[in-house]
Amino acid sequence: MNNGFSIIGKPTAMVDAAEKTTGAGKYTDDFSLPGMLIGKILHSPYPHARLKSIDTSRAEKLDGVVAVVVGKDAPKTYGILPVGHDEYPLALDKVRYVGDNVACVVAVSEAIAEKALELIDVDYEVLPAYFDPEESMKAEKDLIHDHKAHNIEKDYHHAFGDPELGFAEADQIAEARFIANEVTHAAMEPHSTLASFEIDPHTGKPGRLIVWSSTQVPYYLQHKLSLVLEMPMQQIRVIKPLVGGGFGGKSEVIPLEIIAAVAARKAKAPVKITYTREEVFWAHRGRPRTIIDLKTGVKADGRITAVKARVVQDGGGYCSYGVVTILYSGALLGALYDIPNIQYDGYRVLTNKPACGAMRGHGTVNVRFAFESQLDELAAKVGMDAAEIRQRNLLKPPCITVNGLRVQSYGLPECIEKTVERSGWKQRKGKLPRGRGLGIACSHYVSGAANSIIRSDMPHSTVNIKIDRDGGVVVYTGASEIGQGSDTMTAQIAAEALGCSLSRVRVIAADTDLTPIDIGSYSSRVTFMAGNATLRAANEVKKLIAAAAAKKMNCAVEELVFRDDRVLKNGGTEKNAGEGGSAAKSQATQSQATQAHAAQSEASVSGRVEGQILRGSLQQKRKDEGPKDALTFEEAVVAAIDFHGALTGTGSYAPPPEARGGKHKGGGVGPSPAYSYSAQVAEVSVDEDTGEVTVHKVWAAHDCGRALNPVSVEGQIIGSVWMGMGQALTEEMVWKDGMLMNPGLLEYRSPSSVESPEIEPIIVESIDPEGPFGAKECSEGSLAATIPAIANAIYDAVGVRLHESPFTPERVLAALRAKKNAKSLNLTEGVDPTQPARFREHGGALWFKNKGPIRHRADQPANSTSIGGAD
């Protein structure tokens, strides 16, 4: 059982669980410093405008206001990608979306700062704005960024194999347009940053900058702060406290993180900025609205012959992760199935909306929805079961796909098998009553990007371990715990490798002063990369301990086994057989006690002068004993420190060159040292009168390599499926004139416990040859399969194929009526959801001056009536 592991593979409570359940754990907004000021940001009310002038004098005069920060206080560009440095901390010349950052007031209280925002006079020259990406691509003038012709941030055109030949060989071809609307992370913790300067003792002037921030990427934040503030990186310390969820929304530098630092510099005091929920929606960086024109060909036996995808992403006003997103959308057409010919044309387009960025399942989710829906359609066309057509197109690893992705461990066949079995697919598919259906879909994701954002040869993760005479193991890792269990994974791997108990291990994480560089929590890279670095560091320390212990126990290093807080000789077979664990341990302690006075003075192995602290009984005891069959962990550690002088180890990880992908332009995005796989079956029912879809159950099998902590793995699978279901059914960012119509958690319609289905997570372990103990990612890969699984189940239930997500009652109903040739209810403003064509705006008030509908006398804009009266 348990493959001989004592820590990993066991359900383990997170190492920070008590902090979280007692409220004692600190998130960024929970910190305050003496003399701390509060910052509030003034946002643009226009989607596209030139800044003619900003007058802050009235705001500055308000009692309690310490400083007002504007664009020219930090006129340096930055951006998460080196190719996308197009953002200023505060707008310098232009605003590009409603909510763009214009100025920041720093005051003694939030109320005063808010009042001062109203006293800032900004003169805008309003420019024509672009909201529909396909219209935006035609732009000739009033470009969003001057250097981006036709508002195209980046386009890629890839052809692998011979797509035309592939389509010629196909027996069946399906072609359709799919649209996936925009969704956002809506992590429960709003972004927050606290920035403070230390006074340099030598110059007497402000010196180092210390920043606490809700970030997934402390090192990128340190890097961007250094660019904008023009300070050397070593003068900046970024500390990541607990983070209340990320999902990609904190995986790049968010404007407030830079603004807080600039504000602290100007105000000469610590400044904290915390976004309101509405500001979080504006900061966004979520999954872009994606238009996918997809064509797939299959042979009569179900084999895919070619895929052609044209993808247009509505990227918003800035580059953000855009170039990477559009590349992932193409690259991850590969590595799930064996597809011999792929053509991909991707366009990342700028529009006057908040910037889109990375979100759970970065780049792959929307295209996967289209692909898996179309594959379902093709299965029906060739008269094949939907599960079987997926089994017909499996890869045969180890292999390199046509687009240059290396696949080694591949648990997809088992994932499909298990979901089919558990869901009763074969017995129930097609036999459920009308209105109820089953759908299947698969997905995959990278276990960390093989190429870092900033191209260099540096390791992606480095971990240090220090063990002192107390036998406490301290692991220093830059990996960022954001709720996914990073710290727990680190502690588990260190404890397993060193054969010590979990309670011995303390994890110090994500503090740029204390921890070596780790590029952060994104692309599901932490378990694979930081995990491997931890394992290497632990093995290095273990080698030192083993050398000393072997000498002390008069045996070869190879004979030693580290387990359950002990170091055992001869593989520990005789003593550790039986039950191991605490029973064996207490026995051992007893036998040591009885031997304690049997003097065998020739046994000293110490290679160095003893330290002072433990000179007493422990040392004496050690000297009294002869070579033994077992040492406690402490004894082994003390022996090692005596022998080597110090007990530290370092491990680092960089993806192997052969996993870094093809040489084609854009080939750096998509490769990963390993891919996770998922197969899901969803059971839904559709109310044909209201169009309401209910998901009853999702069976989700996920190949995570090896489940280091099954509770965490299941939690990640369930969470991914749940978030995918949100995107499938309810979540959508609704726009009108570039203004977000639903910037609140109720209006955004994140599913509550009542709307959430039963999810049965099924762990599949393919044991990756390069993963730490064989582990791969488990936090993102499952999301993408859920949306098409639901779409396919809806088709099974009522026979309509939805081409636009989310599958809201109005879209389902319109599709049902279209199928019956019934008169359209015009609920979707003339857009047929079965054939979505273009960007759809929703109702709501037009809010431009003089451009909106005529308002009722009783409903005048707020600024034209006096509010509050004499207070």
Place this chain on the structure above:
Amino acid sequence: MKKELIELRINGRTYELAVEPSTLLLDALRQDLGMTGSKRGCDDSSCGACTVLIDGTAMLSCTLLAASVQGREVTTIEGVTEHGSLASIQKSYGEWGGAQCGYCTPGFIMTVKSLLAENENPTEEEIRSALSSNLCRCTGYLQMYQAIKAAIEAERVGMAAVKE
């Protein structure tokens, strides 16, 4: 606005503090008293991260005036641990993965406390209904149900042991 002196009874202790009449209970807890366990996740009482108990009933501290709960018994997440140890619901949330990022967790635990005080053995339907006042973006809620069931069982075993 001029500050007024109010007296709040929180987790069995009395605190005197000066607040503006418009001060929200959540801000009084977090900023004036340094009890940062209750979280702010939204601004419009839609997420439940700030849930506290007022005389045993789960309420949202982000939309309650601090001054309005004078004379009431306020229980926050800081008052849930028992004799310095985790209460069974806190322990089981940790063990069953009911908390991932943990930001919504204090609010959920307060909601569960209030549910279990009213209904010792709720059905899954009742649990779902009670938890729908709080939002979580990490867990999909399922592991919370297991945690709640485990906590109920632990309490039952504990009570039985006391009776023996």
